[in-house]
Amino acid sequence: SGSGRRDMSELLAGRKLHVCLPDRGHQTILYLSPPDDTPRPAYQNTPLVAEYFRHCEEERRRRLGDKARLLGAPGEIFPNTALLSRQPRTMAAWHPKSSHETEVWRWFFVDKDAPSEVKNFLRDYYIRYSGPGGMTEQDDMENWNYAHAASRGTIARRHPYTYAQGIGTAVENFEWQGMRVPGRVVDITDVRSSEEPARNLYRRWAEFMQADSWDELMTWRKNARAAAE
Incomplete structure (x- = not known):
């Protein structure tokens, strides 16, 4: 908006x-x-x-x-909870399932006393922004999948990453x-x-x-x- x-x-x-x-x-x-x-x-x-x-x-x-x-x-x-205090206001828990898979639980926050128009706006905003159908999370997942696949390659496994x-x-x-x-x-x-x-x-x-x-x-x-x- x-x-x-x-x-x-x-x-x-x-x-x-x-x-x-x-x-x-x-x-x-x-x-x-x-x-x-x-x-x-x-x-x-x-x-x-x-x-x-x-x-x-x-x-x-x-x-x-x-x-x-x-x-x-x-x-x-630490160790596995993410938060965003501004919009979209969310909290997520990251649960590693294996070396190649992570399960994510995400909660979205809406003020209980907000007007119905604000609640409807935020619901649409959250769905479009985060979660499996959200624009930003889909983009993140694509990057992470590529990075994960590249990390399994011969050269990547031969040399440590630098931070x-x-x-x-x-x-x-x-x-x-x-x-x-x-x-x-x-x-x-x-x-x-x-x-x-x-x-x-x-x-x-x-x-x-x-x-x-x-x-x-x-x-x-x-x-x-x-x-x-």
């Missing part, structure tokens, strides 16, 4: 960040807007829907205050225009990409595979105790 990239305004006005929590293995993309940022029109081809989400954004800003400058984007809760993109660019506790973002953060506004989230996931997975006990894995507890001493 509109045109162009939906995140272009955030890219032009603020910063796009990869945010990782190494102790937990979680990661996400966040947009950080400047303090004087104002809401931008959305879903303009459907006036009632546009008005509803304008009200939602104003209420979000009223409740969160300065924290409303942080806008959520795709993220991952070195963006090494050395992460900072702890990123800060921009008065807003501090905790965690290990890479500002990808200009470079557009980094493999820090993938490294964070695989690093934490390797720790789970190698640890002898849960106590060894609960590194955030050790860090909290050390900070308190």
